[in-house]
Amino acid sequence: MWKSKDKLIRGQHLHTRSHALIMNATSRITAAAQKYKEIRAALVILGAHLGKVGWDLELQAMTEEDTRGITADEDNLSEGRRSVSWIWKVDNGVDAMDTEGKQEALRIEWCKARARAHRWAEECLLLEEEMRRVVLFFGHKQARWLELASLVYCHVDKVTSDGLRAYAARQANLQ
Numbered sequence: 001m002w003k004s005k006d007k008l009i010r011g012q013h014l015h016t017r018s019h020a021l022i023m024n025a026t027s028r029i030t031a032a033a034q035k036y037k038e039i040r041a042a043l044v045i046l047g048a049h050l051g052k053v054g055w056d057l058e059l060q061a062m063t064e065e066d067t068r069g070i071t072a073d074e075d076n077l078s079e080g081r082r083s084v085s086w087i088w089k090v091d092n093g094v095d096a097m098d099t100e101g102k103q104e105a106l107r108i109e110w111c112k113a114r115a116r117a118h119r120w121a122e123e124c125l126l127l128e129e130e131m132r133r134v135v136l137f138f139g140h141k142q143a144r145w146l147e148l149a150s151l152v153y154c155h156v157d158k159v160t161s162d163g164l165r166a167y168a169a170r171q172a173n174l175q
Helices: 002-008 012-050 096-150 158-174
Strands: none
Touching (some): 096 158
């Protein structure tokens, strides 16, 4: 929401309105996270008394990082470091509409991840081709410098000619 506000909103009136909407959404998220933490704490106590085990693998302890959106931090992380928070992967057992919305969001995130993987694979192929061409280019440059080193320079004196050949041989070794 912050990204779209910064990119799309112009003017004090719209800025104030969008800021109020963002603060409203943020407070609702904070309240829901606090409610989840309280309910989970009660479940931890009840689970210990009733001998229930394994439920805490799905309903994990919520951290501040877990309350991010499904596509949050897309710009801040490298391609291989992005991940979806566990809260988007849990089946919450509510009505079908909410499940369909979550499934659609997960489908979109899967498609984005797949596209990133394809771009990464393409980048690897391009990099290998670029490395192959660089090696060929420097091989060509080396051959050219070796050719210049073997030339006889008649229009200059012997010391300068030796210097030119030494310089060309050094350049060939650098290539």
